[in-house]
Amino acid sequence: MESLLNHSYSSTPTEITGERHTTGIMWFTNDLRLHDNATLRAAGQQCDQLVCVYVVQSEPSHHQQLARQHQRIECGLQGVGRNRLRQQFEQESLGSLSHGLRLLGQELLILQGAPLEIIAQCIQQYRATAVFSSVNAGWYENQTLYQLKQHYPQLALHRYHTHTLFEPAQVNLERGFAQTFSKFRRQMESVGTIDAKAPVSKLPPSPIFDQSANKQGKNKGVNANYVYIKSKEDVNSPGLYSSSLVSSEEKFTGGEYAALDHISAYFDTKKRLPSQYKLVRNALDGWEHSTKLSAWLANGCLSVREVVKILEEYEGICGANESTYWIYFELLWREYFQWYAHYYGLYLYRFSGIKKKKPLTSFYPQRFQQWCEGTTPFTLVNACMIQLKTTGYLSNRGRQIVASCFVNELNLDWRYGAAYFEKTLIDYDVAANWGNWQYLAGVGADPRGKRHFDLKKQTQQYDPDGIFQKKWATNVTDNNLILDAVDAADWPLDPDSNRASL
Numbered sequence: 001m002e003s004l005l006n007h008s009y010s011s012t013p014t015e016i017t018g019e020r021h022t023t024g025i026m027w028f029t030n031d032l033r034l035h036d037n038a039t040l041r042a043a044g045q046q047c048d049q050l051v052c053v054y055v056v057q058s059e060p061s062h063h064q065q066l067a068r069q070h071q072r073i074e075c076g077l078q079g080v081g082r083n084r085l086r087q088q089f090e091q092e093s094l095g096s097l098s099h100g101l102r103l104l105g106q107e108l109l110i111l112q113g114a115p116l117e118i119i120a121q122c123i124q125q126y127r128a129t130a131v132f133s134s135v136n137a138g139w140y141e142n143q144t145l146y147q148l149k150q151h152y153p154q155l156a157l158h159r160y161h162t163h164t165l166f167e168p169a170q171v172n173l174e175r176g177f178a179q180t181f182s183k184f185r186r187q188m189e190s191v192g193t194i195d196a197k198a199p200v201s202k203l204p205p206s207p208i209f210d211q212s213a214n215k216q217g218k219n220k221g222v223n224a225n226y227v228y229i230k231s232k233e234d235v236n237s238p239g240l241y242s243s244s245l246v247s248s249e250e251k252f253t254g255g256e257y258a259a260l261d262h263i264s265a266y267f268d269t270k271k272r273l274p275s276q277y278k279l280v281r282n283a284l285d286g287w288e289h290s291t292k293l294s295a296w297l298a299n300g301c302l303s304v305r306e307v308v309k310i311l312e313e314y315e316g317i318c319g320a321n322e323s324t325y326w327i328y329f330e331l332l333w334r335e336y337f338q339w340y341a342h343y344y345g346l347y348l349y350r351f352s353g354i355k356k357k358k359p360l361t362s363f364y365p366q367r368f369q370q371w372c373e374g375t376t377p378f379t380l381v382n383a384c385m386i387q388l389k390t391t392g393y394l395s396n397r398g399r400q401i402v403a404s405c406f407v408n409e410l411n412l413d414w415r416y417g418a419a420y421f422e423k424t425l426i427d428y429d430v431a432a433n434w435g436n437w438q439y440l441a442g443v444g445a446d447p448r449g450k451r452h453f454d455l456k457k458q459t460q461q462y463d464p465d466g467i468f469q470k471k472w473a474t475n476v477t478d479n480n481l482i483l484d485a486v487d488a489a490d491w492p493l494d495p496d497s498n499r500a501s502l
């Protein structure tokens with residue numbers, strides 16, 4: 001395990017200094033909020049002028065590009081790096097952030113392109129001497145910052161842990177990382193969490209927009225493919241779910257405002273949903289059966305420290321029980337995978353995982369396509385995959401079921417499943433996604449090795465009356481589809497000709 005230590009936590013340094021800068025850049029990434037945002041607070045305190053920037057990724061992620069190059073997949077991974085629902089959530093989140101910043105006299109520059117080029121361009125154009133950015137567990141995100149530092153050795157990089165409950169000193173990765181979640185949980189339960197901080201209420205002005213020019217639409221934006229969202233109201237979003245299967249209240253609207261609205265609704269002391277969480281959290285469907293906080297947490301519209309603060313306030317009024325504890329327990333799972341990603345670095349994405357043990361799975365384009373489209377021989381899996389495609393969300397139970405089917409029944413290379421989730425989940429989080437997939441595929445942190453969910457038992461337990469399956473997979477019934485289409489001589493057939501023959 002020694003060699004793994006070389007990457008990992010050293011890739012995410014936190015620099016906290018009190019130095020002043022004439023112009024700094026606040027590069028928003030996974031921290032699209034004003035509340036409990038240590039990075040934005042420091043940027044505001046240390047700069048005379050501040051350029052607030054967000055870079056929209058227009059290209060497929062590195063993982064998806066690789067997956068396509070290697071296997072020439074023309075099915076589930078086609079199109080841009082994130083699907084329409086993810087893009088919409090991101091856009092709503094940016095509209096909300098933009099609105100919040102405007103109230104403080106700031107402006108958000110939203111630029112599209114390669115992050116390294118865009119941030120480098122901003123540094124040059126505004127003669128910035130510092131970049132403020134929250135720590136991200138993703139390998140490529142960190143590489144961008146290191147490359148910037150190489151290009152501009154004088155540049156001050158200020159990074160803060162805004163995505164986690166704990167600080168590096170509390171987790172102390174220098175001493176190693178807990179091999180199992182249980183060990184990590186026991187270790188961290190005795191450590192106090194950091195208090196969530198109040199929203200930023202004051203920021204220095206932006207050098208980009210002077211108010212009069214702004215009114216006439218003459219802003220001096222950087223010379224890049226320029227996307228500017230004016231305010232929350234300007235984002236004309238019809239709501240995330242287009243499906244008639246989902247009621248209008250049950251939707252993930254991006255942004256800090258929506259996140260705070262949702263959390264106060266879930267922790268409403270009259271409804272008492274958190275007090276029943278553990279009893280219902282495994283349900284396959286149902287808006288109120290789990291917290292539904294993941295999309296806001298993943299995009300940083302909501303601080304996990306704020307969630308714990310609200311949870312503790314709720315317990316203070318309604319009393320703590322096993323269910324309220326279990327919400328914290330699940331947040332510790334999230335925490336575990338965040339530090340796991342910091343610690344293991346590139347091994348998060350490797351086929352043989354952190355166990356360095358290659359699974360006996362491979363890649364079968366037709367099976368992969370069937371899984372993505374929800375046309376496998378397994379109705380429960382199909383229902384889950386159609387729900388995912390339609391809404392951008394899948395329950396934790398559903399994710400475990402489809403991931404287990406992916407590696408066990410379909411014998412597919414887990415990384416393609418993770419890449420498809422990356423494209424499709426509106427709550428996509430690099431650490432939670434790749435860490436959970438490794439766990440399910442038997443190359444991650446599961447001390448028991450690979451998990452295999454018995455699909456029949458899962459159906460009996462979680463959808464005995466078939467309500468979930470009828471709702472999401474109406475036209476498909478068990479065993480009316482075959483896995484691999486072959487001709488009489490056992491040659492693989494084109495998936496489309498297979499479907500036509502059904």
Ligand SMILES: Cc1cc2nc3c(=O)[nH]c(=O)nc-3n(C[C@H](O)[C@H](O)[C@H](O)COP(=O)(O)OP(=O)(O)OC[C@H]3O[C@@H](n4cnc5c(N)ncnc54)[C@H](O)[C@@H]3O)c2cc1C
Nearest residue numbers: 290291292293294330331334396399427428429432433436
């Ligand atoms: C194969 C697979 C891939 C996944 N990919 C993601 C992902 O990209 N992003 C993501 O946020 N979660 C991921 N999860 C974890 C989990 O399924 C979701 O966090 C959860 O379903 C979100 O719904 P919720 O907010 O109602 O969760 P709740 O049950 O209400 O849990 C509360 C919070 O705890 C955290 N959490 C719960 N379970 C886990 C877990 N197993 N791992 C990490 N954090 C957890 C989430 O932040 C969640 O919002 C994945 C799980 C699996 C099995």
